[in-house]
Amino acid sequence: MSAVLQNLVNQPYKHGFVTEIESEVAPKGLNEAVIRMISAKKKEPEWLLTFRLEAYKKWLSMTEPHWQNVKYPKIDFQSISYYSAPKSKKKFASMDEVDPELLRTFEKLGIPLHERAALAGVAVDVIFDSVSVATTYKERLAEVGIIFCSISEAVQKYPDLIKKYLGTVVPVGDNYYAALNSAVFTDGSFCFIPKGVKCPMDLSTYFRINTESSGQFERTLIIAEDGASVSYLEGCTAPRFDTNQLHAAVVELVALDNADIKYSTVQNWYAGDENGIGGIYNFVTKRGLAKGINSRISWTQVETGSAITWKYPSCILRGDNSVGEFYSVAVTNNYQQADTGTKMIHIGKNTRSTIVSKGIAAGHSNSSYRGLVRVTPTADGARNYSQCDSMLIGDQCGAHTFPYIQVRNNSAKVEHEASTSKIGEDQLFYFAQRGIGAEEAVSMIINGFCKDVFQQLPMEFAVEATKLLSFKLEGSVG
């Protein structure tokens, strides 16, 4: 029966191809001159260059963290190219003007961009490597005062907003990779929802890493003003390469009074082959500041790709009555490693947080949940509930749970529960006795296991996530 399970979880990566679009790539290596070059290429104001250089200085003084439960060869930061831009520089008025090769890439990825955008009512800010090439629905959003554009565009058009918020949630020296990102980030998304506006549609960005050895350093900043709300979707796929690629994004969210930000991710970057060769290193810093009273920040993630995933989308619950949520599914197979979880920092009174984490490990992979719930002395009446479940498929993989609970206030209530289970042969037999084959049974059990998280995803993302899990865990039986 275990052979059946082994087959079920082995499924080749579907998105392995390179789009042949001419790229402009910076020489490998990192120094002050490269940073000045990036800043100059992007025609940035002086303060942003200062921001980058300060981050670079901090980065030089820092060392790579090693506490996470992942293993990988040392990264040579001087062998990475820190800038890569498609050469076609002109801005597009419509999708027709976009390089057809690029559009075909999206087709192959199963993202019929215009169709998807039109049918699903999703505005897609397409990031191809590091430069934003097309933005749809911008005008409709602009009508209600929403800004949704690339961060480089925002730097030019809305410098005051960027200056006010950039680096306020994730300071330049927050951690090694955040410092690196702050020094060299090339592009990403910016989203601003003004006071009282409920964003009329889900905002969506598809990221792709395309050029071999080009590190991706996305920077995303989302601001929801008083009473505003937005649901943001991030989807990631990357083509197959045999050298590992580093991805070190920073995402900052700020929710003011009564604001609501929901951030959903489906991550399916190349995970390496069945022998653990290749694959993306996904070292991401994501953090939301629930700054205002009654504000809410909700992270939902489905992590199926990358050779190494190392991320903790976090919430700083500063506003009284603010709410933080983290819903996560992490699936690892072959030699993948995932160390993911969240931090919930309770500062305001009556702040509440919920953590639901589902880890599925197959093959020789390792999946770790690492989470911190901290209740500071000011957080009277804080509440947290965490549930972290793991499922192992096969006997070569590992599942780990590292919850840190730090409570400094006696009116707080923190609850953590975790369990480990497997797909039992008795369960499969029960399905079989009712006429349901192993493949379908596994898929059903896994989807049931992840149900609490999938329910949090917007409809079309939930469908995609369910499919992804099936891709990942299905195959021929016998």
Added chain:
Amino acid sequence: MIDKDSKTLLEIRDLHATVNNIEVLKGINLTIKSGEIHAIMGVNGSGKSTLTKVLAGHSAYIVTAGSVMFEGKDLFELEPEERARAGIFLAFQYPIEIPGVANNQFLRLAYNTVQAQRGKEELDPLEFDDFVRDKMKLLEMNPEFLDRSVNEGFSGGEKKRNEILQMALLEPRISILDETDSGLDIDALRIVANGVNQIANKENAIILVTHYQRLLDYIVPDYVHVMESGRIIKTGGKELALALETRGYEWVSAENRTAEGVVS
């Protein structure tokens, strides 16, 4: 009911099987025809449950000798799910809990799989909902069970009813009920038995595996078989069950020893 026009559904010949290298079935012979209800009785460890698992195809049970023909086909050629689709249904003694998988989702998938096999129409979620609710009335089941995970947190009686519900949905040719009466109070027993009786017809057959006579007050068997040490040592009509109830298993066993003694 015993009917001379009935067809043979299941033919077990000299069946031997092992679990963990221990021989548990040591030559079972049993023929089951359509329309019949058979009761298999015997003390713990006599091999009753093993027989049900072997028929359903559980991988832990290894058939070492003998044959089982199901409607003229070699049963052992079929995978467990193929047996289910062909019409063999096992109501488990201990139904498995499957957290996270909603009961209605599971029931519909199982139902549609079997329907597709029979070339019949599959039901969409709405049609199925009506259909299953109807069947649940038969078993006096609360519809809220549809939204809960399969068997998770169900009481013993609820699990058994859920098994019979599946039996009602899948309309098997042969239903094997493994100690369905255990853990049921008298009301639940009556409800489950009523359900089974309504499902029983001229085309199908039922095997009841039980320790006790009381289930047989409600579902009246045509044949009663007594198992001991992996063999059927006595076969009789429904009166045999009553005799067992009053005299215990020991007398059959003793009688069997005497008989064997005479033979050898």
Added chain:
Amino acid sequence: MNEAVCNDDYLANMLKTWSEPSTSTLPWLDQLRSEAVDCVNALKMPTTRDEEWRFTDISPLIKLPFQVAKEPSQLKIKDIDHFFLGEAKIRMVFVDGQYSPQLSCITHDNDIIVGNLSALISCHSSEIATHLGQYTDFKNNVFAALNTSYLHDGALILVPHNKSVTAPIHLLFISTQKEVTSYSRCLIIAESSSNVTVIEDYVALQEVTYVTNSVTEISIADNAQVNHIRIQRESDQAFHIADCTASLAQGSQYKSTSVALGARISRYDLNVKLADEGAECSINGLALIKGQQLADTHTFIDHIKPNGCSQQLHKCIVDDTAHAVFNGKIMVRPKAQCTNSTQSSRNLLLSGKAQVDTKPQLEIFADDVKCAHGATVGQLDNEEIFYLRSRGLSEITARNLLTYAFGAEILERIPVISLRHQLEQTVLKQTQRN
């Protein structure tokens, strides 16, 4: 040829009085001590930068390089008899780390070997050498290494094959002097199919500052059972650093109930290795602390072979500005299929400035296992308070009752009635408000 030269001033000071053993009647023991000194020299004092010491700042200890007591304390039975337990027929008393035959009571009514190590070591050299220093990981634990460097005496309990010792054995460690470090050591060997209950009890006669450094090793052979009760009721100004390692053979059982009440800073490392098939352990702990106390419990339950079973319940009741730390790691190694493990950390904060850091951890490398853990931090359950009030209790009485009950759940697992009653009184006193 070890020289007491360290990379660390405190450790150097601690080894100042260490000397090469003059007698070499037991070369293996000399070698063990020398190895331990090498380890002390190679190791550093932990700081809060070390993950295992993240929440426990032991830097105050560094200012207190206390040496072992020079003068034995002249205690009489009447000074300490209130600590005695009626059920215990065998009692070994150590005063400031020194064995006291006068205060001890050892009956030789059966085949068990019990007494102080230095008296028994020559005639049982081979049995002792097989176990002593073989379980505690002193290569990575500087305190265990220090203890082993100074290993001259200790408590030895050896229960032979098939022997069931019905009366509990009481190991009483009494501190009487300020500014000394006591190295206490216990070795418990339960041979196959034997059964024994041991109480390790740390008490103080004065509220003064001193250091206890304790190491306990427990070897449990096939199908043997050890019930280990550990009470730490040191002076509120003391430092108590302890390490206990139990190694479980096939089908054996280990039950541990530890209660931490005293010490300014206490740290207890409990390592349980389920080294062979079908071993079972039940680990229960209570830390009841107040004032500025810090109580840190680290447990590591290591499932190495199949069909093991572990159950753990750890509770902390924290008052004033006290700080409780719990780190419970459960490891299920690749071969340990069919492991069943549950762990629960429950914490009650009685004051606004009390702190708790809890980190239950699961590390699972086998798929056919059942593992679950849970942790809660909070106050008393309002529903429970309401229930009691609806039965006529005042709110304060209801709270007192529930707080007491929270701690008593652990005490109930202590099979020695007189000890349980003593502790119940302590918990009652400390959990009642007006």
